[in-house]
Amino acid sequence: xGLIGAGDAPRAARARRTSxxxxxxKPWLALAALLLLLLPGCGDGSGSQAHRxxxxxxxxLPVWALLDGDTPVAGARVQVYAGEGHRLExxxxxxxxxxxxxxxxxxxxxxxxxPPTFLVLVRGGRAGERSLRGSLSVRVRDYDGMxxxxxxxxxxxxxxxxxxxxxxxxxxxxxxxxxPDWADEFDLQATDQWFDGDAFLAYTGxxxxxxxxxxxxxxxxxxxxxxxxDSDQGLEAPPDESKWWQVDVAGLIQxxxxxxxxxxxxxxxxxxxxxxxGRMFDYWGLKSLSDLVNGKPxxxxxxxxLTALDKKVSTLQATVESTKLAxxxxxxSLLVHDVEKEWLVxxxxxxxxxxxxAAADEREPDETRIxxxxxxxxHIKEKLADRFAALQMHRALDTQVPGANDILKAASQVYGARxxxxxxxxxxxxxxxxxxxxxxxxxxxxxxxxGSSQTGFGxxxxxxxxxxxxxxxxTQKSERLKPAVAAxxxxxxxxxxxxxRKPVWVQGQGFKPIEVCRDAPRGKLVCDLNDPNWxxxxxxxxxxxxxxxxxxxxxxDNPLQWLRLAVGLITTAPADLRxxxxxxxxxxxxxxxxxxxxxxxxxxxxxxxxxxxxxSGPHVFTTDLYDFDPHNYYAHAMTVQPVEPGTYWxxxxxx
Numbered sequence: 196x197g198l199i200g201a202g203d204a205p206r207a208a209r210a211r212r213t214s215x216x217x218x219x220x221k222p223w224l225a226l227a228a229l230l231l232l233l234l235p236g237c238g239d240g241s242g243s244q245a246h247r248x249x250x251x252x253x254x255x256l257p258v259w260a261l262l263d264g265d266t267p268v269a270g271a272r273v274q275v276y277a278g279e280g281h282r283l284e285x286x287x288x289x290x291x292x293x294x295x296x297x298x299x300x301x302x303x304x305x306x307x308x309x310p311p312t313f314l315v316l317v318r319g320g321r322a323g324e325r326s327l328r329g330s331l332s333v334r335v336r337d338y339d340g341m342x343x344x345x346x347x348x349x350x351x352x353x354x355x356x357x358x359x360x361x362x363x364x365x366x367x368x369x370x371x372x373x374x375p376d377w378a379d380e381f382d383l384q385a386t387d388q389w390f391d392g393d394a395f396l397a398y399t400g401x402x403x404x405x406x407x408x409x410x411x412x413x414x415x416x417x418x419x420x421x422x423x424x425d426s427d428q429g430l431e432a433p434p435d436e437s438k439w440w441q442v443d444v445a446g447l448i449q450x451x452x453x454x455x456x457x458x459x460x461x462x463x464x465x466x467x468x469x470x471x472x473g474r475m476f477d478y479w480g481l482k483s484l485s486d487l488v489n490g491k492p493x494x495x496x497x498x499x500x501l502t503a504l505d506k507k508v509s510t511l512q513a514t515v516e517s518t519k520l521a522x523x524x525x526x527x528s529l530l531v532h533d534v535e536k537e538w539l540v541x542x543x544x545x546x547x548x549x550x551x552x553a554a555a556d557e558r559e560p561d562e563t564r565i566x567x568x569x570x571x572x573x574h575i576k577e578k579l580a581d582r583f584a585a586l587q588m589h590r591a592l593d594t595q596v597p598g599a600n601d602i603l604k605a606a607s608q609v610y611g612a613r614x615x616x617x618x619x620x621x622x623x624x625x626x627x628x629x630x631x632x633x634x635x636x637x638x639x640x641x642x643x644x645x646g647s648s649q650t651g652f653g654x655x656x657x658x659x660x661x662x663x664x665x666x667x668x669x670t671q672k673s674e675r676l677k678p679a680v681a682a683x684x685x686x687x688x689x690x691x692x693x694x695x696r697k698p699v700w701v702q703g704q705g706f707k708p709i710e711v712c713r714d715a716p717r718g719k720l721v722c723d724l725n726d727p728n729w730x731x732x733x734x735x736x737x738x739x740x741x742x743x744x745x746x747x748x749x750x751x752d753n754p755l756q757w758l759r760l761a762v763g764l765i766t767t768a769p770a771d772l773r774x775x776x777x778x779x780x781x782x783x784x785x786x787x788x789x790x791x792x793x794x795x796x797x798x799x800x801x802x803x804x805x806x807x808x809x810x811s812g813p814h815v816f817t818t819d820l821y822d823f824d825p826h827n828y829y830a831h832a833m834t835v836q837p838v839e840p841g842t843y844w845x846x847x848x849x850x
Contacts, residue, residue: 255567256304257342257551260296260317260331262392264384264505267300268327268345271320277310279360286313290560296320299554303563312336314353317345322396329404334360340570341544342551344380347395347407348372354411371414373421377516381543385505387424394422455643455661473643473661504633511630514623518609527605534591534602534631541578542637548574549644575645584638585660589667592631593675603628603675604845611844615762616686617696621679621843628676632668639664677843685762690744691838694737697765698780698833703801703825706733706787719792735834736783742804742813745835753778754813755806766831778807779830782815787825799823803830 256275260268273294276283288294289305296302296317318330333349334356348368355364369376374389383390399406410420455473519528548571555564578584594601600608606627610620639661646657680686683697709726737745746754755778758764768777781803788800798819808814818828840846 254306254309254340255563255570256306256309257548257567258296258302258304258315258317258345259342259551259554260300260302260320260345261384262322262347262395263387263390264392265387266322266392266396267296267298268317268320268322268331269296269298269300271296271327271331272318273302273304274316274318275304275306275309276314276316277312278314279312280357283314290563297554297556297559299556301551301554301556303551303555303559303567305563309338311338313338315343315345322392322401325396325401327401327403329402329407331403339544340574342547344384346380346383347392347403348374348383348390349380350403350407351411351414354407355415368414371419373419373423375513375516377512381547382509382512384547385509388509389423391422391424394424398422455639473640473647504637508630508633511626511633514626515630518606518623518627521609525605525609526600527602527609530591530600530602530605534588538579538584538588538591538638539634541574542584542634542641545571545574545578545641546637549641572645572648575641579638580642580645585635585642585664585667588631588635588638589671593667593671601675602631603671607675607677607845608847611688611846614687614689616680616688616843617762618680618682618684619763621677624844625676625679628672632671635664635668675845677841677845680843685764686838686843687745689747690741691840692741692745692835693838694745694762695832695834696762697767698831700767700769700829701781701832703781703787703828703830706736706781706785707799707825708787708789710790712790715792718797720790720797722790724789730784733783733786735832735836736781736786737833737835738783739804739813739815741835742780742782742806746806746813753807753809758806768829768831775805775807778805780804780806780833781830782813786830790823796821799825801825801828 258273260271260273262268273296274292275286275288277286278284286306286309289307294302294304313335314332315335316330316332320327331345331347331350332353333343333345334353335343351368351372352364355368356362366376368374369378372390374383378389387393413420515531519525519531552564552568552571555567590601592602603624607624610616610624613620642664643657643661646652646660680693683695684693685696686693708724708729710722711725712720712722715721746757749757751757751760755764755766766777768779786802788802790797790799792798798821800817800819802815802817804813804815806813820828
């Protein structure tokens, strides 16, 4: 069978791996891992340590010391301890106790065995040009063989946990640092939006021994310790359209799969590194460095590519998480939770493992590097390939089981159940689709690398499997995404009406009926309607009943302000107009009436609504025009029309 599935393997747990962060669903934080898989390892770690056969090691522990994703801690001593509290027992790596992190911040430690719970300390080292004094730490629980990250965030959690090891203080530390509760170590490595290592380094001066205890004391007192990234980092150059990783997710998927396919049939390292995407193990990890005839692959483009992907997915995850929080026990929340646990967590973790293979010190013994790479290959096989990961994710996103729900349909239902459905609602649903599409692309990269690492792998069969994943992504879009609401419209889901979101400020002349009038006795007029299109011009305008239903239940200053907040209503009245006139709307079906004559005078009546008034229903007012001059009177033309269920979102219980 192909990579899509060939048997069963133990399920991946979504439990927290360390006290420093959740192993939850991550956005592409780990993708950067993938990029760097081609990075030459560098640093001044353990080259002088005595050699011992790798075959003796039952466990290879990758430890990554970082202040944030682009601020590694190099040249630091790594120590591992079993036990809790004051009863700690030093665990000695097979190749000697003097194990230092490489320039990438990574160290690979070999042990005969490891207990499920242990403490990792990273002492000293340097970050950039600054030396560090003191240590970083993390308490690892239920170790699952994946990369252990050691950061200032994990250190604060670990230090607080010393008081009561049974309590996980991650949530409190994240809250104090301004980190979203859903973000974990993968997210914090992908972006410094919430915790910037450079800002932390400037604040502490490299004095970890003094700064971390003081920060923890402040956090315990309820104070905040915020180290956000540079606010100017979003001022980036325009995207290069020739680089798919710099454009939107739709272009990313199309271009990324194209490069992935090319990499499976390429015979060597090609210019720019982008064609190594599916054959990383061929050029890094499973061979001795001396066996690489073409030399070390150029990874600059790969790094740029995956770094960009990480940030895109981290942004998309915010929408996924906010949608879950909106309806905590919805089918959407439960379905996403299951997919996170079963598939997103291992995809994140294994992608980070690939990064560790690439980032290892060049002086790391070949036996250690190759053994670890084989361990990563086995994780791809056991956690993803053998468990039909691609097929199972597709079914979770676009099920064909009658009466069953899936993530994309359920996400649509969450937004359709709200009072108003807007262009932002459509965009959020699309962002959720793109988030899972990006994860499936990452899965394709992992499966391609697994397949191409196998002796005698069939390129055609492997390519067919990868093509199937791209087909799944395209099918999910065509079968599950409804048309988007236009930016200038919004839907009142309670009454199934689609309204103008940016009504135009117009004079009444366009709504005036064309009449042929003749004089009558006593100065009056007799007028005949000569305008067959009159009601066609006025019919789109909202009626009093439609306005009443639209603003039913409004809160705040007035209905106009409520709509501005609820749907982003944009008024187009002149800036110098009286504030209480801005809410004027033409009222259908006849905003400008036919000419009528009273006892003395003839006149024409115009009817408008003022949403700036605080009336419980729409405030309707009329003006009689004795000069028949509606062209001198203005209001917004707010149009409305019925919309069929299922047009823009999936309703509950059907199509």
